[in-house]
Amino acid sequence: MPGAPRRSGDPSLLFVVGHPVSHSLSPAMHNGIIARLGLPLYYVPVDLPPGRLGNFLQVVREANFLGGNVTIPHKEEAAGMADTRSDAVEACGAANTLVVRGGRVHAENTDGAGFLDALEGNGWGRRFPRVVLLGAGGAARGIAWSLGTAGTRRIDVLNRNPRRAADLAAALSPRLPRVSFSAGDLRPATLREAIRGADLIVQCTSLGLRGEWENFPIKDVEKTARFADIVYRAGGTALVRRLRARGVPAVDGLPMLAHQAARSFALWTGRKIPGEAFLGIAKKALKI
Numbered sequence: 001m002p003g004a005p006r007r008s009g010d011p012s013l014l015f016v017v018g019h020p021v022s023h024s025l026s027p028a029m030h031n032g033i034i035a036r037l038g039l040p041l042y043y044v045p046v047d048l049p050p051g052r053l054g055n056f057l058q059v060v061r062e063a064n065f066l067g068g069n070v071t072i073p074h075k076e077e078a079a080g081m082a083d084t085r086s087d088a089v090e091a092c093g094a095a096n097t098l099v100v101r102g103g104r105v106h107a108e109n110t111d112g113a114g115f116l117d118a119l120e121g122n123g124w125g126r127r128f129p130r131v132v133l134l135g136a137g138g139a140a141r142g143i144a145w146s147l148g149t150a151g152t153r154r155i156d157v158l159n160r161n162p163r164r165a166a167d168l169a170a171a172l173s174p175r176l177p178r179v180s181f182s183a184g185d186l187r188p189a190t191l192r193e194a195i196r197g198a199d200l201i202v203q204c205t206s207l208g209l210r211g212e213w214e215n216f217p218i219k220d221v222e223k224t225a226r227f228a229d230i231v232y233r234a235g236g237t238a239l240v241r242r243l244r245a246r247g248v249p250a251v252d253g254l255p256m257l258a259h260q261a262a263r264s265f266a267l268w269t270g271r272k273i274p275g276e277a278f279l280g281i282a283k284k285a286l287k288i
């Protein structure tokens with residue numbers, strides 16, 4: 001639903017709504033690109049406690065908002081409360097991007113597509129036949145959907161709470177009939193078994209941001225595999241650093257953040273700005 005920003009004379013607003021939101025790099029990235037392009041837009045952080053999204057979306061429908069991003073803890077509620085939603089949002093049950101047109105809110109999810117753009121930008125391509133997904137939250141769902149639509153044939157989902165891994169597999173397998181899903185827990189033995197022969201391992205839990213991985217079987221990760229952590233830290237997460245030291249190609253979540261932002265920006269404005277431009281601003285903000 002891209003289109004031109006409305007021209008009432010006042011700038012249109014974009015937002016990231018979350019709780020907390022003060023750590024978000026999205027305002028720096030989007031306002032940096034907006035300034036470069038000289039667009040009449042401004043991107044604001046909105047710290048909104050859980051349970052208030054309905055009121056906020058009503059304001060968004062009626063005021064001068066072009067759209068925005070949604071982050072923890074509002075992604076699932078945003079998917080349900082939007083007026084329309086993309087296939088990715090239908091499949092994942094979570095939205096990270098909202099687009100406002102004619103007083104209606106359309107929900108999109110650019111996390112999974114941004115993840116694949118980031119891997120491609122890293123020279124890894126977009127096709128990974130066998131994937132192990134660690135974590136089963138909203139981000140894991142978006143990534144599983146994009147991998148499945150890009151040709152992945154097997155996805156083993158491992159999660160601390162294995163029931164949630166099974167829920168992810170049950171929700172996505174009818175929509176991705178060519179993908180074979182399995183679900184399990186995060187015990188070292190399960191992990192070791194799953195990562196044998198995997199083309200890609202994706203770290204989608206919040207470990208690395210809150211807490212660290214204990215007992216990750218680093219030595220069992222084959223050097224032919226690739227490892228993508230969607231959490232980011234200046235200098236890479238501890239897992240990324242340890243795997244690189246072992247000779248396993250590994251990337252953290254900053255390129256994904258930049259590429260999902262580029263995709264959201266294109267949905268709001270119709271302007272396709274390379275993800276690398278957003279990545280440059282994010283790195284500067286983190287002093288990398």
Ligand SMILES: NC(=O)c1ccc[n+]([C@@H]2O[C@H](COP(=O)([O-])OP(=O)(O)OC[C@H]3O[C@@H](n4cnc5c(N)ncnc54)[C@H](OP(=O)(O)O)[C@@H]3O)[C@@H](O)[C@H]2O)c1
Binds near residue numbers: 162
């Ligand atoms: N780079 C990017 O652009 C990007 C985009 C989106 C998200 N992220 C990051 O990705 C992470 C996950 O996001 P999300 O939206 O999927 O969150 P979410 O829906 O809250 O899911 C959190 C996931 O982390 C797991 N987890 C939490 N604490 C754990 C622990 N101590 N040990 C093992 N597993 C644990 C949860 O397992 P249980 O189900 O067992 O609780 C669940 O699988 C967050 O850190 C977020 O910042 C990055």
